Amino acid sequence: MRVHLVVNPGAGDGMDGPAVVRLVEDAGHEVVGTGAADPGWERSLAREVELVAAAGGDGTISAVLLAVAGRGLPVGIVPLGTANNIAGDLGLPTGDPAGAVASWRSAATRPFGLPVVDGAPGPRFVESVGLGLFAELIAEADAADPDEGVDEARERLARLVERAPEFDVRLAVDGRERRDRVIGLEVLNIASVGPRVVLDRSTRSDDGRVTVVPIRAGDREALAAWLRSPGPHAAAVPSVEPGVRAVVVEADAPVHVDDEVVDADRVLGVTTAALVSVEVLSPSSSPTTG
Incomplete structure (x- = not known):
């Protein structure tokens, strides 16, 4: 070629x-x-x-x-x-x-969907949009060792999990409204984020859906333990909402789009309604993130 x-x-x-x-x-x-x-x-x-x-x-x-x-x-x-x-x-x-x-x-080609983010620089994203925990991790990266590996970054994240502040969030997930209190919230387009943290193995970039993952204070101990000794299973965050077409989030917390912390509105929206896909070469029809 x-x-x-x-x-x-x-x-x-x-x-x-x-x-x-x-x-x-x-x-x-x-x-x-x-x-x-x-x-x-x-x-x-x-x-x-x-x-x-x-x-x-x-x-x-x-x-x-x-x-x-x-x-x-x-x-x-x-x-x-x-x-x-x-x-x-x-x-x-x-x-x-x-x-x-x-x-x-x-390899065969398969579509890689790029959802829309509204209220933050984009207008599309590849990996995830999130508030709180992972945005704080990215913000700390400038002070980290430039040669930091996955294990070191996971330990840094584990320490952050143990001390990250809680914040209130209002959510509308496919129109269903609720309030929550979290240390972080991720809207996933792929299964893993950050230093190879697998939050939901079922999340795929080719199905026109995203996954909402609220990370609560009650998840601190189990998530920190996974980060320090990750197994073949996904990280220990029990409240995972896959198969979502649209989510609106309102909160006062730092925001990241993919691997950048961004200035964002208080209200963020993510939707797959205007999804654009790129054909990518893939040897497998199933994600194998580990």
């Missing part, structure tokens, strides 16, 4: 651009363009491109998916990041860039 390669050489795996180009060419593909995921990079796409490849972590892959939406081009992924949550959602091998590229030849 003729491939345009978008590379983040600073991702967790540390491969530079030329090394990724060689990886793709050694697999029998032709690299017809390269660059970073800088604003407007998609305008440099050549007409003969058959595949856009995103080589990097979740931030780079998200930028590529959002930029390519509506252009009719499939996306292949070379996971080079630390968490690689999106690659896990697609069933791609993580920690094995060559294996990920090799999987393109036999």
Whole structure:
């Protein structure tokens, strides 16, 4: 295939651009363009491109998916990041860039839906929108070790879980209104967020739905224990609401969209009614995030 390669050489795996180009060419593909995921990079796409490849972590892959939406081009992924949550959602091998590229030849395309977020910068997101806990984790990242791995980030999150303040939230989930008191709330488009924290294994990016996950003070002990000794099951957050088409959230709490803390309105909305999908290469029809 003729491939345009978008590379983040600073991702967790540390491969530079030329090394990724060689990886793709050694697999029998032709690299017809390269660059970073800088604003407007998609305008440099050549007409003969058959595949856009995103080589990097979740931030780079998200930028590529959002930029390519509506252009009719499939996306292949070379996971080079630390968490690689999106690659896990697609069933791609993580920690094995060559294996990920090799999987393109036999992979099928599947839709990756991009829901709409209203009341915060977007207008679409890839992984999750959340308030409280995970937004605080992202905000702390600037002071963390730049070489921090998944285990270290999970320990940092566990400590945050133990001290995170509660806040009140008003919710309307598919029109059903309620009040809650939480330390965090996530609206998921994929199964895992942050340092590979699997909040709901049933969440899929190809079904036109999102999952609402309120994290309450009563979940602190079990969630912190999972973060320090994660097993094959999802993290211990019992109140998971999958299969949601629309949610409105009102709260005073820090907000993140994917991996960025953002300035947002007090009232946020997420909907899949105007969903746009990107075709991505996936070797599996089921998420295998772990």
